[in-house]
Amino acid sequence: MGGFPGGSFHFSSSGGAGGGRPEFTQMDANAIFEKMFGGAGAGVFGGGGGGGSRRGGDPFAETMNLDDMMGGMGGMGGMPGGFASSFPGTTRHSSHNNGRHSPDDEKTPDDVIKPLELSLEELYKGTVKRLRITRKLRDGRSAEKIHEVNVKPGWKAGTKIRYPGMGNEDRNGKSGAVVFEVTQKPHARFTREGDDLIYVHTIPLVEALTGPSAGQSVNLSLKHLDGRTVSFKLPSIGAAGGKPIQPGQEILVPGEGMPITRKGANKSKGDLKVRLNVSFPNYLNASQTEGARRLFGSGT
Template sequence: MGKDYYKILGVSKDCTDDDLKKAYKKAALKHHPDRNKDKGEEAHKKFQEVGEAFEVLSDKNKRAVYDNYGEEGLKGGAGGPPRGAGGMGGMGGMPGMGGFPGGGGASFSFSPSDPNDIFASIFGAMGGSSGMGGMPGMGGMGGMGGMPGGFGGMGGSSPFGGGGMDFDMGGGPSSSSSAAPEKKDFERPLPVSLEDLYKGAKKKLKIGRRTLSGRQEENILEVDVKPGWKAGTKVRYAGKGNELPSGASQDVVFIIEEKSHDRYTRDGDNLKVKMPLPLADALDPPAAGTKRQLSTLDGRSIALPLPTPMPGRTTIDNGRTTRVAGEGMPISKTPGRKGDLIVEWTVEVPQRLTEQQRKAVRAALAG
């Protein structure tokens, strides 16, 4: 029994092109070998099946043949069409699919494309090879090399992240008349630490591009990260991408992504941080004006006054906040100004008490 491409992608038989693309992206990311290195051959097989299913179902001609003749008929392995498919005789001459001689037995030559080429084209590769059969707009990504080598491991440049600072735009312009419209921009996420977004930084990135002649070129681009930039900020380099059949070159666009921080979180122009408050200080607040030191994102140390009990109370509640004006994120559109720092005090409860301490606590808090 042949493969059920609809089941592989988890879509219905009346699915739209958008449904297919969304299903493919989800399945391809889930089963990509780079994410399943412990599964070896099984992962490669599943990834191949996902790409094959998408290649067939996203092409109306291949999909029509598959719907009527199944996988065996599509690949030329069936002796004749299945029951109910006799009306397909008039479809002879499908590109790359052989024909329906006399309306009888099917004779096709379809074979699946490299799943890495399909993956590359869907996730942003520009241009590509012309070896994608009759699948419109699915040019490959020459030089992708199974993905890890092609991107040089740049964190965020592939869907799985990494550690380097190299980007490879892969295969050059497609010569296929069925290629997708030229993409004007080559977009890639650029993960940046919260410290760098606070202080500003310069990032040097090596960019690989292809010319119309097929040559591979490398350029070094410097991104001047401004203090206060937010996630989603776009940095454009005109004409630094692949050369296009029109003679123009794509723009390279980096999209800023904010890396998570182990202590600070960002809230617009403000910063939030949690500070521990010993249980003893919560139950018996120190003298007014007592302070605790906090290390900032730019390495300074600032003194934070401990919160005071709410009116009518003698103890400090867990979750009390202290707002420090002007110690938040720089505001990029208003140089010299910063948001606020919001400190949340979290009461620390001891994990262990000695027998003597337990008795003292119970005696102090009893009744």
């Protein structure tokens, strides 16, 4: 144990009969010290030879510094179990932890997860968001800070942006990280599938079966997330006949999807898919029902 620099021990004679702990007297302590140190410990507890002072009614209820008590004597490594364990009923109080730290002292505080809700337009074009961060300090106070997050075009829901040292402080003054996790707001006209954008265009059943009516163009357009007009073309059936449009059929507009910023991508944008929804009538009267049967037949 090497001298116990700055260490201190506390001896207590409390216990006695009926307490379950062996009685430890002043004479016992002096006898043990004399046997171990050849008289160097005589009177160290204030009861033998030197007439040491007593403090209160218990001469052993004192805290003593081993360096002062033993005059700087070399280690006590030969005492099995250390100094305190050699004396029944004694309790050790040490002001040092032999240089070791608690595992909690080394642990980094947990990350603080905060949602970052963004519109599809913001994820398409990119933006700068000014966010208020409130963190707890080790003295119990709270601190606020306005932080700017640069949203990159093409970020997806689930993207995490980590800022070390901006989270809550622990009792040692260490700070965790703040992590912003992107969530996407619902959009009225578009949905996102990976890097692609989905736009739903609804046509009536008659148009799905026969194509656009006379004078109606198959060339249509939509307003994109950045305000541009993007054109697409409906499948043409024609007077000579053709394949009807199926519910869920898609028209591909290449390169008009979400920006792609990840490394190794072979294109800069995903695709726009115009998904065709066929609107069926809510009700058919008797003549319409009969006409549909004549037109398509029961097995068509």
